[in-house]
Amino acid sequence: MNAVVFASVLYETALIKGLHMKFQKPHIRFAFALGLFGASIAAAESSEDSVEMTLPVPELPVDLWSKQRLAPEPVEDGLRLRDTGSGAFNDASFWQIHFDAELPYGRKMLSFDVSVASNHAPLWGEQLLQPMIDGKEAAPALDDTGMPSFEKVIANDGKGFITVPQGGAAKTITLDIPKTTTRLSSFAFMTAGATGFDMTLSDFKIVAWPEQDNRVFAPNPLATSLGFLPGHPQTVLIEWPGFDPSVETEPNNAIVRLSGRGGDSDISVPLPRRLSTASGSAVSRITLNLDPGSYTLTAPGIGPKSIEGKTSFQVASDSSALARMRDEAWGAFYWITAGPNGPFPDAHPQDAAAKVFESEGTRDVSGGWYDAGDYGKYTVNGSWAVALMLLTGLNAPDALEHSISPLAGASDKPDWIDVAVAQLDWLAKMQGPDGGVNHKATTREWPLLDIAPHDDFAVKYFMPVSSTATADFAATMALGARVLARYDPARAERFKVAAERALLWLDANPGLIMIERLYDESAYGGPYIDSDDSDERFFALASWAALTQSSEAIAAAESQLNTRLEVLNASKNSTYWGQVDLLGMWALYSIRDVLSEDGARTVQGSLQSAAHKWRVLQQRSAWLLPMADDEGYPWGSNGTLATVGWHWLMWSNASGDDNFARAAKAMLPYFHGRNPLGQTYVTNAVGVRNPHLRPVVSGAIELPPGFIAGGANSMDLAGDPTSGAILGQPPLRMFVDDKESYATNEVAINWQSAWALYASLLMSMR
Numbered sequence: 001m002n003a004v005v006f007a008s009v010l011y012e013t014a015l016i017k018g019l020h021m022k023f024q025k026p027h028i029r030f031a032f033a034l035g036l037f038g039a040s041i042a043a044a045e046s047s048e049d050s051v052e053m054t055l056p057v058p059e060l061p062v063d064l065w066s067k068q069r070l071a072p073e074p075v076e077d078g079l080r081l082r083d084t085g086s087g088a089f090n091d092a093s094f095w096q097i098h099f100d101a102e103l104p105y106g107r108k109m110l111s112f113d114v115s116v117a118s119n120h121a122p123l124w125g126e127q128l129l130q131p132m133i134d135g136k137e138a139a140p141a142l143d144d145t146g147m148p149s150f151e152k153v154i155a156n157d158g159k160g161f162i163t164v165p166q167g168g169a170a171k172t173i174t175l176d177i178p179k180t181t182t183r184l185s186s187f188a189f190m191t192a193g194a195t196g197f198d199m200t201l202s203d204f205k206i207v208a209w210p211e212q213d214n215r216v217f218a219p220n221p222l223a224t225s226l227g228f229l230p231g232h233p234q235t236v237l238i239e240w241p242g243f244d245p246s247v248e249t250e251p252n253n254a255i256v257r258l259s260g261r262g263g264d265s266d267i268s269v270p271l272p273r274r275l276s277t278a279s280g281s282a283v284s285r286i287t288l289n290l291d292p293g294s295y296t297l298t299a300p301g302i303g304p305k306s307i308e309g310k311t312s313f314q315v316a317s318d319s320s321a322l323a324r325m326r327d328e329a330w331g332a333f334y335w336i337t338a339g340p341n342g343p344f345p346d347a348h349p350q351d352a353a354a355k356v357f358e359s360e361g362t363r364d365v366s367g368g369w370y371d372a373g374d375y376g377k378y379t380v381n382g383s384w385a386v387a388l389m390l391l392t393g394l395n396a397p398d399a400l401e402h403s404i405s406p407l408a409g410a411s412d413k414p415d416w417i418d419v420a421v422a423q424l425d426w427l428a429k430m431q432g433p434d435g436g437v438n439h440k441a442t443t444r445e446w447p448l449l450d451i452a453p454h455d456d457f458a459v460k461y462f463m464p465v466s467s468t469a470t471a472d473f474a475a476t477m478a479l480g481a482r483v484l485a486r487y488d489p490a491r492a493e494r495f496k497v498a499a500e501r502a503l504l505w506l507d508a509n510p511g512l513i514m515i516e517r518l519y520d521e522s523a524y525g526g527p528y529i530d531s532d533d534s535d536e537r538f539f540a541l542a543s544w545a546a547l548t549q550s551s552e553a554i555a556a557a558e559s560q561l562n563t564r565l566e567v568l569n570a571s572k573n574s575t576y577w578g579q580v581d582l583l584g585m586w587a588l589y590s591i592r593d594v595l596s597e598d599g600a601r602t603v604q605g606s607l608q609s610a611a612h613k614w615r616v617l618q619q620r621s622a623w624l625l626p627m628a629d630d631e632g633y634p635w636g637s638n639g640t641l642a643t644v645g646w647h648w649l650m651w652s653n654a655s656g657d658d659n660f661a662r663a664a665k666a667m668l669p670y671f672h673g674r675n676p677l678g679q680t681y682v683t684n685a686v687g688v689r690n691p692h693l694r695p696v697v698s699g700a701i702e703l704p705p706g707f708i709a710g711g712a713n714s715m716d717l718a719g720d721p722t723s724g725a726i727l728g729q730p731p732l733r734m735f736v737d738d739k740e741s742y743a744t745n746e747v748a749i750n751w752q753s754a755w756a757l758y759a760s761l762l763m764s765m766r
């Protein structure tokens with residue numbers, strides 16, 4: 001069969017079978033893709049029924065781990081990867097080629113030739129590279145008799161490697177691609193250490209045995225694994241895979257069946273008129289009004305290759321599931337508390353004498369929360385996470401009057417204060433002698449993923465001072481001083497002095513001061529880098545005004561209000577660790593009675609406007625999320641969403657407008673499985689099981705309940721080893737519950753804090 005014949009057979013199938021067209025898409029696209037990518041199909045010599053599709057390398061591979069040592073260059077039919085440094089490169093590097101090719105349904109394999117130059121001397125046995133297809137280690141293809149086409153060598157850590165071809169000749173490698181995979185996103189490879197690394201990969205192609213794709217699709221009704229709570233909207237979403245409203249205009253409605261208490265009933269649901277870009281699918285919405293009980297919703301197949309799909313859910317008679325969600329969300333902080341109050345009291349003794357980078361000195365950086373799945377401590381993010389708690393305590397204190405267990409420390413104060421004080425006491429240690437605050441305290445290299453806290457002895461370094469860290473510190477210390485004034489005046493006074501010293505440093509250093517991305521070629525943990533410190537400086541002034549309430553401090557904060565409101569509008573209310581204007585507004589809201597009339601109006605207007613604009617976005621969103629459908633989802637998108645949920649509830653509480661509480665309630669099921677992956681993003685029995693979290697991966701602790709994973713990330717996969725599996729997917733599908741996936745499945749204090757506070761407010765405003 002030649003290329004033209006193969007393509008036209010599929011095309012005819014599509015045309016003749018009319019309605020089948022949409023279900024034949026993978027085949028059709030395969031045929032079209034050949035034209036697009038300039039690929040060609042030729043009869044395979046090995047087997048009569050196979051077809052070949054050449055895969056031109058579309059671009060040079062990406063240096064996912066930024067080792068910046070090997071350099072790729074194009075060669076005819078492929079690429080060459082050579083060592084540009086001197087001496088042995090006794091390290092791994094990780095490369096990814098994004099092919100994004102449609103594949104036929106049926107048995108198939110990826111084939112390429114590999115050769116090494118004569119001076120390439122492997123350092124790790126005969127290991128050359130670990131092959132990955134779509135983010136998973138690839139297996140050798142099986143030949144016609146079912147035998148693997150080659151043997152991998154298995155390294156100590158279980159990774160399987162292709163070996164170095166002997167004698168200078170190119171070796172053809174064939175890797176299996178599962179029959180049902182109809183899209184090749186990426187081919188990636190980890191290289192093994194070598195002296196004179198010099199490897200060429202060429203002649204990439206797919207060899208396939210296409211088959212008729214007789215798979216059927218079921219609609220995907222999505223409810224909530226938490227159960228619909230009393231007073232919350234009972235909105236079920238239904239995804240219709242294979243239904244493309246731009247191609248199919250009929251039918252207009254589907255009849256879904258609801259069974260449960262009260263018997264069965266049929267409901268007519270309008271089919272969507274457009275696809276959601278965020279999910280790449282057509283989504284219908286049904287809002288029910290059911291009494292407590294168990295229900296099943298069955299959606300019919302739409303089109304000839306579609307069968308029915310169902311989901312079961314509960315309508316709860318009380319809010320106990322929400323109370324549990326809240327308690328587990330807060331309880332999670334214990335498991336990432338460093339020092340004597342946490343679960344690893346003896347771990348990281350080196351933190352008591354962390355080195356000041358590029359100096360002889362040492363300082364204490366013990367205690368506080370680990371930032372995330374790593375053991376680093378970062379001033380910007382550490383401030384953000386505890387500042388959200390303090391702002392809630394100042395503006396909606398009733399929501400935090402609940403107990404927390406396990407608890408970091410114990411005192412006669414409200415439990416949340418104990419949680420926050422553990423972090424504030426650490427934060428105070430980040431300030432240097434001149435009042436400037438170090439950006440982070442981190443290790444030179446990332447600790448291995450399976451290293452337990454008590455086995456991690458890597459030196460922590462106080463990395464340089466930044467103006468964003470100093471301003472966030474000043475804000476958070478000031479808020480801490482205000483909250484603690486009635487519980488612990490001595491500590492509050494210390495925090496006030498620290499805030500004032502940080503403000504004086506900011507006055508003396510009016511321009512942006514930022515740390516470098518790399519020092520001596522190493523990242524020293526996560527960057528938290530920022531190119532603009534004006535929002536952090538505003539947050540500092542606003543919080544100082546909230547603490548002192550002096551007319552001078554109020555005037556200083558108010559003088560920036562109009563600019564900050566413009567920035568908020570221009571950024572569509574961007575609010576995360578790197579953009580803290582809205583937190584400044586909440587700090588000023590806590591003293592609205594002593595602001596000028598104009599100032600109070602601007603503060604309230606900005607809070608109202610953010611809540612309103614997010615609600616408008618939610619009303620337009622197929623997934624009931626406060627994001628534009630074509631916007632993309634950032635790293636930690638669950639935190640972005642939970643932060644909006646927090647803001648809605650805070651503003652609903654402040655303004656008395658229930659519409660915003662309703663918006664926050666309407667979003668909750670998203671986190672509990674009402675998303676395109678059906679994924680519950682919380683670590684619980686039905687949720688995330690493999691978070692990127694070192695204490696768990698190392699086996700130091702069992703997986704605690706209540707952590708929220710970072711979530712869908714379509715903006716920045718930054719070398720995430722699982723990115724090959726999700727690249728090219730619609731944004732809301734770009735998540736994988738894999739311990740390696742730091743860009744989608746990491747826990748982190750900034751999103752944990754927003755999540756816990758969202759839960760507390762939901763519970764108090766039920």
Ligand code: 9MR
Nearest residue numbers: 371372374526527528635636742746748
């Ligand atoms: O949450 C951070 C995200 O906004 C950034 O895009 C990303 C890359 O710089 O880093 C995230 O923060 C990570 C930090 O750098 C190191 N500790 C884990 C954090 C969560 O993934």
